[in-house]
Amino acid sequence: MAGIPDDILEQHQDLITGCVDVLPADDLLQRLAWAREQKRPLRAKLGVDPTAPDIHLGHTVVLRKLAQFQKMGHIAVLIIGDYTAKVGDPSGRSKLRPRLSEEEISANATTYVEQAAKVLDMEKVELVRNSDWLSPLRMDEVLRLTSVTTVARMLERDDFASRYHNNEPISILEFMYPLLQGYDSVAVKADIELGGTDQKFNLLMGRTVMEAYALNPQSIMTVPLLVGTDGSMKMSKTYGNYIGVNDEPNDMFGKVMSIPDDLMVPYWTLLTGVGHREVEAIASRLQRGEYHPAACKRDLAERITGLYYSTEVASAARTHFDRVFRDRDRSVDVSETAIPASSVIEGKVWLPRLLADLKLAGSNGEAKRLIAQGGVRLDDVVMKDANEELEPGALKGVLIQVGKRRFLRIKA
RNA sequence: GGGGGGAUGCCCGAGUGGCCAAAGGGAGCAGACUGUAAAUCUGUCGGCGCUGCCUACGGAGGUUCAAAUCCUCCUCCCCCCA
Numbered sequence: 001m002a003g004i005p006d007d008i009l010e011q012h013q014d015l016i017t018g019c020v021d022v023l024p025a026d027d028l029l030q031r032l033a034w035a036r037e038q039k040r041p042l043r044a045k046l047g048v049d050p051t052a053p054d055i056h057l058g059h060t061v062v063l064r065k066l067a068q069f070q071k072m073g074h075i076a077v078l079i080i081g082d083y084t085a086k087v088g089d090p091s092g093r094s095k096l097r098p099r100l101s102e103e104e105i106s107a108n109a110t111t112y113v114e115q116a117a118k119v120l121d122m123e124k125v126e127l128v129r130n131s132d133w134l135s136p137l138r139m140d141e142v143l144r145l146t147s148v149t150t151v152a153r154m155l156e157r158d159d160f161a162s163r164y165h166n167n168e169p170i171s172i173l174e175f176m177y178p179l180l181q182g183y184d185s186v187a188v189k190a191d192i193e194l195g196g197t198d199q200k201f202n203l204l205m206g207r208t209v210m211e212a213y214a215l216n217p218q219s220i221m222t223v224p225l226l227v228g229t230d231g232s233m234k235m236s237k238t239y240g241n242y243i244g245v246n247d248e249p250n251d252m253f254g255k256v257m258s259i260p261d262d263l264m265v266p267y268w269t270l271l272t273g274v275g276h277r278e279v280e281a282i283a284s285r286l287q288r289g290e291y292h293p294a295a296c297k298r299d300l301a302e303r304i305t306g307l308y309y310s311t312e313v314a315s316a317a318r319t320h321f322d323r324v325f326r327d328r329d330r331s332v333d334v335s336e337t338a339i340p341a342s343s344v345i346e347g348k349v350w351l352p353r354l355l356a357d358l359k360l361a362g363s364n365g366e367a368k369r370l371i372a373q374g375g376v377r378l379d380d381v382v383m384k385d386a387n388e389e390l391e392p393g394a395l396k397g398v399l400i401q402v403g404k405r406r407f408l409r410i411k412a
Numbered sequence: 413g414g415g416g417g418g419a420u421g422c423c424c425g426a427g428u429g430g431c432c433a434a435a436g437g438g439a440g441c442a443g444a445c446u447g448u449a450a451a452u453c454u455g456u457c458g459g460c461g462c463u464g465c466c467u468a469c470g471g472a473g474g475u476u477c478a479a480a481u482c483c484u485c486c487u488c489c490c491c492c493c494a
Contacts, residue, residue: 320450369456402442404449
């Protein structure tokens with residue numbers, strides 16, 4: 001690349017690390033160089049629909065990418081899709097999305113911004129809502145939008161195509177979504193739009209729309225979808241395989257520890273902000289057996305926890321984890337509770353009911369199964385009899401353990 | 413507008429009158445093992461103090477000793493033709 005300064009090349013390398021697509025080829029590099037020459041920052045757009053109240057680490061992957069632009073002096077344009085949330089993005093969906101109410105959307109938007117602040121410098125973010133420009137659109141403008149593409153092109157898209165072929169519903173409304181998202185790019189005059197790989201179609205549609213509006217079509221960058229703690233499906237609250245940015249430190253640490261080993265390197269790459277050279281070093285040391293997987297995962301968990309809390313808290317979470325799970329030290333801070341009145345019948349406490357009442361089991365039946373499987377301990381003694389009747393007095397101060405990680409102490 | 417197909421447990425998906433609380437897989441949970449809440453293996457997986465009872469196979473009725481399975485109507489979805 002003649003005439004492009006080394007530090008721009010280095011910035012470019014940093015930006016594309018972790019990305020799946022950066023299109024068109026070299027466009028980003030040209031823009032970075034141009035921005036340098038013109039002393040004008042680029043406008044990097046990220047649109048998010050406030051469809052869920054909590055954000056998890058999966059959402060932070062693209063936020064971190066946006067934050068990188070921000071750190072390089074470019075403008076992070078964060079669009080809250082309060083209008084598009086009502087339409088519902090069909091991306092990756094096999095079903096129609098439920099439409100959200102205004103109240104839900106606005107509440108979600110608020111918490112989203114709060115949580116995004118853990119990754120982005122919100123002081124410098126250009127924060128806008130797309131209802132500002134989408135809501136007043138006139139019908140003739142909408143029709144102009146619908147004419148920029150064709151049904152055939154819409155149906156090229158994977159999720160539409162598969163739904164179409166699997167006899168699953170696609171509403172016309174859903175066709176509007178990519179067009180509206182593209183119109184957002186027109187409204188904010190985006191140089192670059194970021195998104196997950198599932199957004200590729202929408203991002204490319206943004207280029208089509210921008211062209212139709214006589215704007216220089218944006219560059220697009222996609223980041224991988226983060227695989228959740230189960231190791232197979234994308235991280236999502238509905239799959240229950242997520243790590244929330246608001247999770248308690250011990251929980252966050254523990255959840256990272258529960259990921260399959262194969263996920264360690266992707267997590268280092270996408271979630272830690274650690275440079276790509278360092279990640280490569282970690283990966284090769286792991287592969288050569290110079291870095292113990294358990295140690296690597298602890299370091300990862302500590303690193304991630306530290307990004308959302310202080311390094312002291314993260315280190316405490318590590319110590320806590322080691323004591324409770326590795327060293328099986330039961331004596332650490334376990335919450336205390338009284339015996340619920342509903343558990344005491346005729347002066348006796350029937351163990352399965354107690355476990356169910358304390359939410360340590362979903363039902364009496366489940367509690368009985370847990371006992372039968374040897375998963376219930378009272379003060380470290382495995383309980384074997386599901387019909388155990390206990391005196392309330394004898395339970396005072398007793399540590400109840402269900403499975404490996406659920407503990408509760410009865411108040412003395 | 414006409415014709416045809418479909419809706420099953422958290423998810424996917426078998427089941428076309430009794431042996432069905434419903435195969436199989438996934439997720440979840442537990443145990444063993446360990447490097448950890450990885451991996452692997454085993455068990456479990458609607459509720460009820462449970463050799464039985466209750467609730468459940470889109471919704472409401474009906475037939476039958478007996479219905480996820482048959483009939484009627486309704487809701488929603490898909491396909492084909494126009």
